[in-house]
Amino acid sequence: MKARKPTGLLGGSFNPAHAGHRRISLAAIDALGLEELWWLVSPGNPLKPEAGMAPLPARLASAQGMARRSRIVATAIEARLGTRYTADSLRKLARRYPDRRFIWIMGADNLVQFDQWRDWRLIARTMPIAVIARPGYDGGAHRARAMGWLRRYVRPQSQSRCWTKWRTPALVLLHFRPDPTSATRLRAALPDWDRLLSTKAPRDRITRLPLPHGG
Numbered sequence: 001m002k003a004r005k006p007t008g009l010l011g012g013s014f015n016p017a018h019a020g021h022r023r024i025s026l027a028a029i030d031a032l033g034l035e036e037l038w039w040l041v042s043p044g045n046p047l048k049p050e051a052g053m054a055p056l057p058a059r060l061a062s063a064q065g066m067a068r069r070s071r072i073v074a075t076a077i078e079a080r081l082g083t084r085y086t087a088d089s090l091r092k093l094a095r096r097y098p099d100r101r102f103i104w105i106m107g108a109d110n111l112v113q114f115d116q117w118r119d120w121r122l123i124a125r126t127m128p129i130a131v132i133a134r135p136g137y138d139g140g141a142h143r144a145r146a147m148g149w150l151r152r153y154v155r156p157q158s159q160s161r162c163w164t165k166w167r168t169p170a171l172v173l174l175h176f177r178p179d180p181t182s183a184t185r186l187r188a189a190l191p192d193w194d195r196l197l198s199t200k201a202p203r204d205r206i207t208r209l210p211l212p213h214g215g
């Protein structure tokens with residue numbers, strides 16, 4: 001049987017995408033031996049308010065720009081699948097792309113509130129998880145409520161290239177050069193940033209946005 005293509009999934013608001021996303025993704029591609037890393041540009045994080053969120057096509061365009069000439073693929077596939085909760089998206093992606101083996105990737109700030117995500121234990125049973133250290137969040141990540149349950153499944157970073165063989169749940173904490181970039185800071189420096197992004201947005205309707213490999 002042909003080996004499934006190792007593929008990372010980094011979900012996010014990308015409001016807007018920034019150089020930190022690109023840097024951690026390139027480092028994760030290397031550390032996890034990924035063929036590709038998909039940025040799932042979210043139709044709307046269930047835990048974030050809609051106010052201040054640029055339209056999806058604008059966020060997708062910023063992600064595609066930041067992903068260019070790399071093994072990162074920016075996609076709005078959740079909007080096409082009609083999913084907003086990660087547990088639902090992962091189930092549908094696994095069904096739609098049987099030739100791929102997926103790993104969920106998130107920054108340490110997301111691990112801190114992971115226990116508030118819908119069906120978070122199911123997510124951890126669906127695929128391995130890689131958490132990327134982030135300045136200001138690493139203590140919080142270790143003390144995270146979800147870690148009370150996840151801690152027993154932690155694998156060493158030195159084995160991160162073997163993740164396709166891990167039984168789930170499995171969690172690896174990846175420590176790269178700390179990257180302090182955040183979209184919150186970028187937005188603060190650009191007061192009218194969402195108007196700016198929306199005027200530059202392509203006019204494609206969501207149903208015509210491209211999917212990875214024609215999925």
Ligand SMILES: Nc1ncnc2c1ncn2[C@@H]1O[C@H](COP(=O)(O)OP(=O)(O)OP(=O)(O)O)[C@@H](O)[C@H]1O
Nearest residue numbers: 011012013014020106107110134179181182183184
């Ligand atoms: N500098 C970084 N270091 C580690 N992880 C990061 C970094 N920037 C973003 N991430 C992770 O990338 C994913 C998508 O991030 P997101 O689009 O929310 O950007 P953000 O900078 O965290 O935005 P905001 O400041 O608006 O919350 C999340 O899992 C987040 O934790």
Ligand SMILES: O=C(O)c1ccc[n+]([C@@H]2O[C@H](COP(=O)([O-])O)[C@@H](O)[C@H]2O)c1
Nearest residue numbers: 011012013042045047085086087117118
């Ligand atoms: O499924 C959930 O309950 C859930 C709750 C909060 C966040 N998420 C996902 O977490 C990812 C990171 O979101 P963000 O806004 O921090 O970039 C993004 O894919 C969201 O859809 C998912």
